[in-house]
Amino acid sequence: MQPDDAVTSEEGAPVEAAPAEEEAPVRDELRAPVLEALEAALGDAVVATEVRPGQDAWARIRVDAWGEAARVLREELGFTYFCFLSAVDWLPSPFGKSEDDAAPVAVDPGAPFDHGTTGGDTRFQLIARVERPGTGLGITLKADVADDAPAAPTWSTVYLGANWHERECWEMFGITFDGHPNLSHLYLPGEFEGHPLRKDFPLISRMVKPWPGLVDVEPMPGETNDEEEGAEVAAE
């Protein structure tokens, strides 16, 4: 793992700097009005928004307005196409990547979670995406759900396709959806215990036989920096 710091110092820095420079002046004429309309309809239930100009838009909604957000998007803003609904468990994995050369991961259970775009307050976050058909315009919604007994209002009454996605989310993350007509197992057998996509659910097969990990990307002899690598790849 020793060459890692060499890579981040050269390549990590400019990448992180670039979006910050662009975002401030550029207003996305396609996506910004959508977020404004959503804020107008839902008021302070919209906790945070973010637009990456020309690419994508995010909005974080308070969980009690989750169902209302779906209705506004579908009926008022024309986002009639349901793309997906799922969740993210922001707990850092206590098992790491289960590589045989990896150091054990120390997880501080009290530490705040390192949330992604639009931030967050809780361990579990719902993500859902809807799109306006015929265009390239879509929006990703997020909502924080309570750590103990995570629950959210169902979308399946607004978007019919959310039915299966919520069933999957329920069995994989243990998030219940209030008002869902049939919250039963979709993939897993009925007697299955646990929620496999939670970070504290171990991937047993991987722990029994660890993956060799970085073996196949070991640096080649004579490689020191990106300059040489680029030249070599071009020559190939």
Added chain:
Amino acid sequence: MTAITERQQRAYIGAVAAEARVNVELETEGMTLNIGPQHPATHGTLRIVVQLDGEQVIAAEPMPGYMHRGYEKLTEVRTYPQVTTLVNRIDWLGHFANEVPFILAAEQLMDIEAPPRAQWIRTVFFELARQANITLFLGDLGAQIGAITPVFYAFRDREHILNLMESVTGGRFHPNFDRIGGLKDDLPKGWIEECKGVMGRVKGFCDQMEDLLFGNEIFQTRLRGIGVIPADVALSYGLSGANLRASGVDWDLRRDRDYPLAWKEADWKVWTHPDGDSFARCWVRLQEVRESAKIVEQLLDGIPSGPIMAKVPRIIKVPAGEAWVSTENPLGEMGYYVVSKGDLGPFRCKIRSASFNNVSVIPWVMKGVYVPDVIAILASLYFILGDIDR
């Protein structure tokens, strides 16, 4: 001669009495019919439990999960380059097309772009994967509704596309060829000419299918007006690809979204159909293969020269961030929501596969159809089990 026992005699009388009762009262009882998990129409192992009232379906409930391989969990313990080997196997007939959106998402987070030559060749392979996938669909479609011949033609012509893939990537089904920043390798000598020949063949196959199947009276009777899905229902269920365009929604991500890939360089058409029935779904797919062959033919003449890989560090670390990229895959919209925390592998990768949504409409569309239509609707919705279960 042995005399029958008293027990046998009672059973015989009971059976006759039961038959008489049915004949006299014409009473039908509800019946549960299990389709699958092993059935040629399920492209894998999908089980559908159908409640019947006579010949009519009153409820149908698909039960996926027989092929769940836990890819979303597995991506969390792999590095970015290792993920492409996994996602290859999601829609195993559209192999290469599965890799592209994931690689694009990683490239978006790293803020790098593959060189133009790589983008063009990516587009060509993407379309070849589409043709390999839908060619087999057209043949299989015939087989599922009772026409055996088309499936042989389909396998024959798909073989040429797979040979093209093999001669470049080394893999017929799982090329694992797309890399962050470009492609693994360049095209071999003479490949472009060979590919043009195959495109002629694919177009010929489409013409043949149109004559053989789509003009056939039995074929039309089996599919026309069966399993009609209106546009608003299709959108609400998140149907995508040809299933959505067959309901009259003019939406193709290749045309309507900005990709670094070269679709915009070619002149082609998005076909829709107003009917929304099984026939429309099959017909739109047939046109999709034709247009796809056209795209490839046009792109082959204009592949720019230059490098095949951008400058990418040997050990790929993706900066923290979130990205959603989806593309118009053979089965519909296939996308990845990648959450990165700056590690060697994704922190979370939500895989949005087209068939999952496409199949979730089954309980809605199968209400009230007759038993033979169940297979016709399944065939026309076209799903791959690996694409439902992931």
